[in-house]
Every structure is written in C-alpha cells, then in structure tokens.
Amino acid sequence: MSIKFDVPGQLKRIAQVFTPESSIKAKEFFIGRKSIINDCLSIIDRPGAHIAIYGNRGVGKTSLATVLEPLYTEHTQLPIYFKSCDSVDSFESLWLKIFEDIVLHPKYEDSDENDTQSEPFMTEEVYKHFGVNEVLNVLKSIGSEAIIILDEFDRLESAFDMKLFSDTIKSLSDKLPNVTLIIVGVGENIVDLVGEHPSIERNLIQVPLLEMENPELRLIITNGLEMLTMNMEPHVIDKIVRFSCGYPYFTHLLALHACRSAVLRGRMEVLDNPDFHYAVSAAIRQSLESLRKAYSLATGSNRESIYEEVLWAVALADCDEQYTFQPKDLLIPLAKILKKPEVKYYSFIGHLTAFCSEDRGRILEKTKSKKRVRYKLRDPRMRAFILLKYQEYVKKNQAPTYGQLDIFGNP
Numbered sequence: 001m002s003i004k005f006d007v008p009g010q011l012k013r014i015a016q017v018f019t020p021e022s023s024i025k026a027k028e029f030f031i032g033r034k035s036i037i038n039d040c041l042s043i044i045d046r047p048g049a050h051i052a053i054y055g056n057r058g059v060g061k062t063s064l065a066t067v068l069e070p071l072y073t074e075h076t077q078l079p080i081y082f083k084s085c086d087s088v089d090s091f092e093s094l095w096l097k098i099f100e101d102i103v104l105h106p107k108y109e110d111s112d113e114n115d116t117q118s119e120p121f122m123t124e125e126v127y128k129h130f131g132v133n134e135v136l137n138v139l140k141s142i143g144s145e146a147i148i149i150l151d152e153f154d155r156l157e158s159a160f161d162m163k164l165f166s167d168t169i170k171s172l173s174d175k176l177p178n179v180t181l182i183i184v185g186v187g188e189n190i191v192d193l194v195g196e197h198p199s200i201e202r203n204l205i206q207v208p209l210l211e212m213e214n215p216e217l218r219l220i221i222t223n224g225l226e227m228l229t230m231n232m233e234p235h236v237i238d239k240i241v242r243f244s245c246g247y248p249y250f251t252h253l254l255a256l257h258a259c260r261s262a263v264l265r266g267r268m269e270v271l272d273n274p275d276f277h278y279a280v281s282a283a284i285r286q287s288l289e290s291l292r293k294a295y296s297l298a299t300g301s302n303r304e305s306i307y308e309e310v311l312w313a314v315a316l317a318d319c320d321e322q323y324t325f326q327p328k329d330l331l332i333p334l335a336k337i338l339k340k341p342e343v344k345y346y347s348f349i350g351h352l353t354a355f356c357s358e359d360r361g362r363i364l365e366k367t368k369s370k371k372r373v374r375y376k377l378r379d380p381r382m383r384a385f386i387l388l389k390y391q392e393y394v395k396k397n398q399a400p401t402y403g404q405l406d407i408f409g410n411p
Ligand SMILES: Nc1ncnc2c1ncn2[C@@H]1O[C@H](COP(=O)(O)OP(=O)(O)O)[C@@H](O)[C@H]1O
Pocket: 019, 020, 021, 022, 023, 024, 029, 030, 031, 032, 033, 056, 057, 058, 059, 060, 061, 062, 063, 064, 220, 247, 248, 249, 252
C-alpha cells in the first residue's frame, strides 16, 4: 500500500494528542467534568471557602486543577498560583515556593513585571521561621486576593505541620476571605488528605473526583481522532472505553498505541485487527511499573496454580458502586475462564485470602459491609490492567472472549 501521508509527522501529532504520561495542560484537550468545574468556580466565588479535590490516582485531578486556572482567569482578574507539594516539604518550604512564584511572576495589580529590584516580601530573618501571621502578611501585600492551587497534597509527610496549615486555612477564611486555597491529592475522603481538623470542616469544601463516565472517555477518543483527522472502527472505540474502567490514563494509552499501529501500517483508519491487539500488548508493556509489578507479585508461583485465573475473575466480577465484590460474584466468571461447568468456593477462597496478604503485595483488601466480607482491588486502576492481561491471554489461547463471558455485553 502506498503511504500518502507524512508518517513521522503523524506519529508526533498522535503523541501530542494522546498523552498517558502527562496531565492535560490545554483546555481544548480537556474533556467533560462540567458539573465539577461549575462547582469549583462557584465555590471560588464564596468568601472564606476553600476547596479540597480528592480522588484515586490517575482519575484526572491534576488535569482538572490545571484547567481551572485558565477557566477561572476568563472570569476574574484574580492572580492564580499553582504549586506541587513534595514529600520533604515543611509548612515553611511549601509557602516559600508559593512566595517565590509570587515574586518571580507577579500577577497582581500594580505589579511591574520588569521590576526585578522590588522589595522582598519577607526579611531574611522571617524566611527562616514563620507561621500563620507571616503568610497572611505576604498575601495582604499582594492585595488580599488570590487563588492558590496545591497539587499532590497527599505527598506531604511528617515534616509538614498539618495543624499549622489548618490554622492558616481558618485564619484565611476569617481575615482574608478573598484568598482561596485549592488543595488536590490522592484520597478516598478529606481526612486522608488533611487529617481530622473539625475547625476547618466548614471552610474546606469537599470535591470528590470519581472515575470518568464512559461517554466522557469516548469523547477523549473521538475528540483526539478529529484533531488527528483519523478514524477508528466503532467497536474499537467501545472496547477502549470498556477496558479503561473509568480511568482516562488507559484511554490515552490504548488510543495512542492503536493510532500508532494504524499509521505505522500506512493507514489513517484504526482497525480491530491488528491495531487494537497491538495496542493491548503495547499498553501492557508500557503500563505503569507499579501495576506491572503488583500483577506479577500477586500471580507468581513456581507450581501450577490458578492465581492468574482467579485475578482475571476478580476483574470480571460484577462489582457494586464502591467496586467491591463478594466471593459468590466470582463463581460464574471463574467457571467460564477455567472452562468448567461450575467452581466451588474452596477452590478459590484461599487465593482471595492470599491476595490480601503481604506476600502477594496486598493486591486486594477486605471491606466489611452489613457483616458480609467483601473485597476490592487496593489500587482501582489495577482492574483495567488485569483486563488487558486477560485480553492478551484470550488472543493467544483462543479462550472465551468478553462477549462469550457476557460480562461486558457483546462487543
Ligand atoms: N478531563 C480529561 N480529559 C482528557 N484526558 C484526561 C482528563 N483528565 C485526565 N486525563 C488524562 O488522564 C491521565 C491522568 O490524569 P492526571 O490529571 O495526571 O490524573 P491524577 O492527577 O488524578 O493522577 C493523563 O493522561 C491525562 O492526560
């Protein structure tokens, strides 16, 4: 087949559109999340209110926080500062990073971008040790209005004085109500992020960020294809969406490799065979190291075993809304995977217990609801990775497909 387009150029464009390793930086690449954005914008307008955005790894927190910046700038003239937290940061070092940004990139009225001689906000002495009042003084000196976004807040460790930080939030709400802090980090709830601080409960408004909806994931693909002037077979789009399990990371990863496969074969149309299959293998190889390690630790064995099969059944099991399942939910998928008419509990209960143990990397954890034991994958992104591994096995061994298993419905 003769290639009628610039292959290297198109590969480069694909890498700019589907970006599994990088959060979204520009509005035109950011999909969905409309109601959350509106919530955040309305909270920012409320005097004394601050925001805590929390959710699982890879769900899209940094992307959301990043696009809030240009979106908010359209509505207001308030200066916005964005900083990422580090595990070694203390209360002082974190605020110093923010203050350095304020000095280097003044965004407030009356600031003179060329004036490098401007007075420092703080004297050397104060730089060494400061508390709530010093923070308030610096923020007053830039007009008492600002939005400060602190990403990766969960990375802060014992060097960081969370009590002092919560006192700062309280004082900001009382004394500088037009300064809004937006803290962003991994967590299942607000306590995971800032600990127990009842005094700031009223001021710090919780914005949980859940997995993306399937129509939003679909839009990531179709929007990207449009930018690349490429097409994709509709059921390949369906599959990428289903395999993503709500995680845009996997949508970008699979779409990237499927499009690359097509272009490398001289096509602008992405096909199921071979492009989707190529994408599955490439996505497994290039997935996050943490997921690949966790999978092999959980399933490794010197003897013949069904650890891998039980883990596939876990990923295929019918979960509740919190992504938890009971052992009975594995009966059908496991029987189909093992090509047996039925399986007994005793043949896999021990495997579930082992998956909760340190030896197998605690890939699962137990949760109790209404006195029943339920299980869930500790890292929710793992589900997508396990499904990709199963898909690869299906392809190599002509095992039952998802359609035959009828877990996701027919492709
Ligand atoms: N709203 C979105 N639209 C398109 N892609 C997104 C969106 N949110 C996240 N992504 C993509 O998902 C992946 C993870 O996003 P990121 O913001 O880094 O997540 P988190 O900060 O929660 O770990 C990245 O590849 C990013 O490009």
